Amino acid sequence: MALELAYRTRKQNKSCSVFWIDASSIGGAHHSYTDIARKLKIPGWDNEKADVKQIVKLHLSRRDAGQSLLIFDNADSVNLSSNGTSVGRDASLIDYLPQSKHCSILLTTTNNDVARTVASYKIIELQEMEQDTAQSMLEQYLDTLLSRDEQPKARLLLQELSHLPLAIVQAAAYINNTNIMLQDYRIRLSQQAQADLKSISDVLDNKLQEYNGKNSIATTLHLSIEQIRHDSPLAAEYLFLAACVDRKDILLEFLEAPSSREREDAIRIINSYRLVMRRPAESSLDLHRMVHSALREWIGKRGMLGEWTEAAITQLCKVFPHDSHGNRSKWRRMLPHAKYALSHSHRNEEGTEKMDLVRKCAEALLSDGRYNEAETLFVQMMETRKRVLGDEHPDTLTSMANLASTYRDQGRWKEAEELQAIELQICSRVLGDEHPSTLTSMANLAFTLQSQGSVSEAVSLLENCCELQTKVLGLKHPDTVSSHQTLTEWRLETIQLEDEDDG
Template identity: 50%
Template sequence: MRLLHFDALGRLALADFRGKTIPPYAILSHRWSDSEILIEDISNGTYNEKEEGYRKLQFCAERAAQDELQYFWIDTCCIDKWNLSELSKAINSMFQWYKNAARCYVFLSDVLVSTATEPVQRSDWETSFRASAWFTRGWTLQELIAPESVEFFSREGHPIGDKESLDQLIHDITGIPLAALRNCPLNEFTRLERRRWAENRRTTEEEDIVYCLLGILGVSMPTAYGEGQESAGSRLQAELEAASNAPSIIPFSRNPRFVGRESQLAELEAKLFSNKQTTTMLAIVGPGGTGKSQLALEIAHRTRQNIKGCSVFWIDASDKDSLYQSYASVAQKLGVLGWDSDQADMKQLVKRCVVEISAWQCLLIFDNTEHTTLRSGGWSTTEVADLADCLPQSKLCSVIFTTTYSDTAQALASQNVIALRELTPDAALRMLQVRLTRPLANTEQQEAERLLRELSCLPLAVMQAAACMEASGMTVQEYRSRLDDYKELAIEHSGGSSEDRLQDSGVKYPVAAALFLSINQISRDNALATDYLFLAACLDRKDISLGLLEVASTQVREDAIRILDKYALVTRRPAESALDVHRLVHQALRKRLQVQGQLQEWTQRTITQLLQVFPDSDHSNRSKWRRLLPHAQYALSQSPADDYDEERTCLASKCATALFSEGQYEEAEDLFVEVMQTSKRVLTDEHPSTLGSMANLASTYMHEGRWKEAEELQVQV
């Protein structure tokens, strides 16, 4: 936990108490604005440039000082939101942080008091207090309930009263029992009662009306934005019912519209826990877009439902960083030694998790396993994680891998490999029907069957077609007619003819055709949303930070992202302020830009945008550059280094420095060499920038043990 305070010189600073005894502190409760102070603003000393955020920070600091509290906490600037591990822990710790605060100050920005004298009279504020939006928001519920001391203040900073003196008024406004407002233990209220406290509250994300109850209900559950309130509520109910059973983490809700893989599902269920000697290894293999993850998700939920004593853990195995993050969540769930330490050795933490889960019946799902060794996120080539070290060796355990590569499936699961291809026509029709909110009329059945044949019965293409029809209001006939306009273009983008479009080389024709139709439809409604897609095509497809998306206002950006989500083109991750793009969609977007001759233009725009947000080498920016590095490396790898481009060279230099700081010397060396050669060619050998790049390269050589090469460069410098 980080806390704000003023140092000996009177400068605002952050103190890190992770792993230490936390001193008494005050905590702020407020509603977010578009001008909030972030953790990097504190590090950079620019926090006073954001007027609304600075007003609240000054208020909290002054109140804490009056209450003789040296430290205070504000959610906007005490959490490093670039650090996904820290962010995940913070979400699950928030209730306890408010509960442990010595004072909680509620800053009511919509309650104004005209008088300048104190104490203010009740008549000066009661009407606006009753109408304050603070009492209608989901996340402020735990901020009212958890702390022992809650004090309310007007926008001007006038004290209005506290939770104790205003308990009857707050009860009248919220309906929360007086006993709860008087800090009665929450376990004296039924869970149904506690859930009702949020009934008339609202949240920006519909799922948050469920997630904001986790602390109040004493439940730990991963967030899965995009699942909807109903699904989030179902997962919460499952967590409550399973509280006394084996712990599990399935970060995605069950798909109530799962169809088309019944035979493979039965085969998987029959093979689970079938090895009587050691861990049962199974693999689901198939081209992108065939529904591997959806099948794995269904078996995960069925196993949890049908085998009460069995734990189920979902592991993102797309790269080393994602795998370690998944195991960090497992460690937190199981209370494994070191889960709450930011200095924990991740390899050792994984080993402790493996030992722990090997002791009882457990199913592990390793999703997106493309290789038996996992490299660091993005384009790193030095650090790898051997998958074998992450697997339990126990006859009580089963592991299911999903992968697009047959050789990986064979290496991991030998004979227990289940291959997926396109759906049968009947299964594809059922998938289309369940994804459309209206039933297909008898006259539409034939048209739908023709459409599905044109989409090759590929699950991803069917899902995108259904999403487009739902979002635009098109009928099946209208959609099929419009799709004809994009067939040849899609085949051209796929790099093949319609006869070989089912081959798994390059972008699948059905996905490309459906994508191009959706893009055309989206561009009519929201041009910014289309721009976001093209920018995403020039970045790594996972964990695209919203900070990379140019925006006039946060609401304009949110509207554009919601449209992309509605058309099923992105996966939203509001908790991380990020989004993902499916691999085939990403490929198709790049192909479209390439054929239209716009790929380099958009790559350059992306590099410009990356340069604006990529931080300097100060260690306080480490979390930020770690998340941006995969995107910067991807954009640089797609941009020719032959011609001099100042922005590209500057970004390459920043990336090289960040990689050097991370100890990834091989990747740093490649970029430092590129920067040095470019500087020599354009700026001459004696230019300060050239000499600086040579010094950086020499330092890299030294860390790699290449002393002779380092010495030769140092002599030149």
């Protein structure tokens, strides 16, 4: 119904902008709003300090912004979760809603409480699809017309699929790809359902109706997976990898292949089974929420979820870009996937690839001004490296420096100073006073002291740093030049302050 409304709105009003928002989590909503800001070219959207949510809300609430329709999909909680990740905080869905007569909002939800909280009396409750409508839908998606003899079999199949649109679409796609008769599909579906039934346990009574609906979709999906594994192992691998990251905006480059043609062939196969939705303009894929859930269930029952989660982390490490300004658009798109995979990884945190991905996420979040999220990851990195490598390992010291930088960016000077002082002490003892890392630590601590108003201490420390840099790096080295310039400025400030005090 939401899709139909979107298409009808665009058909009737070409000037109305229609935006689809993933309201299942903070990451999904944030990414959707970033995408809206980029497409509308809202001034300041790419500023690393910008609050994209507020920018989009303010823009769409303006009278001159024109008409728009926002569809918040899968809004099953008023509090948007951080997708089970160890980073981020929950946020209210209501905070994302623009307030304007020119901006219409539609929410899709399975939660009655959410509907009553957000929409009050403007609620449309969807009923189960009628038999005739379901059969019409099946015939629409099948490549060949149903014969008169197949009509009764089609009705039985639709009952077995609980008249669910997603299950109907997947069933039709399987029949089209395998060129089997309707009755043969029913036999295979029954066999698959019996196999699935053996692995079912502890279904709570109050969730039985929800489970039965999901089960129809899961059974059609499981049947399709088995066929895809037989026809194209690479296509099956893509599905398993996609199940281990966020289900929205999965970049094609994340799906590795010997050649671009082989990747395209594999994607074409899973697309023909209606398991993914392509975004040609963004070179990415989406998975339906229930497809994503059923895929994870299928992999988990075979004891392969941990293995594929680690495979996803390995691949993410390869494609996650450096946190430079030019890569901001890309790593903003990659962050939800990295955070999802990391949060569902149960392997010990000591893994090199996992910690490398944690580092890349933390640095990207820091560059984006998302300090609380960055801090959580930097703390995780530091504690892990202390435990595994020891307090004096260079990687541990780097983690301490990164965390201190996060404190500084938040104006938490005292915490930054304490951590930097410990780091400098260890660097001096382990690496020596003249090691470049020690000199960097010395300069960082001097800046933190100066920012707190401890000017004389900062000048004294930077003087020592300049002397060592000149000796080790030379007068013309950029670090030496920069430190000398800063020292000169600080000395002038000290003199000015002394003159003011004397006056």
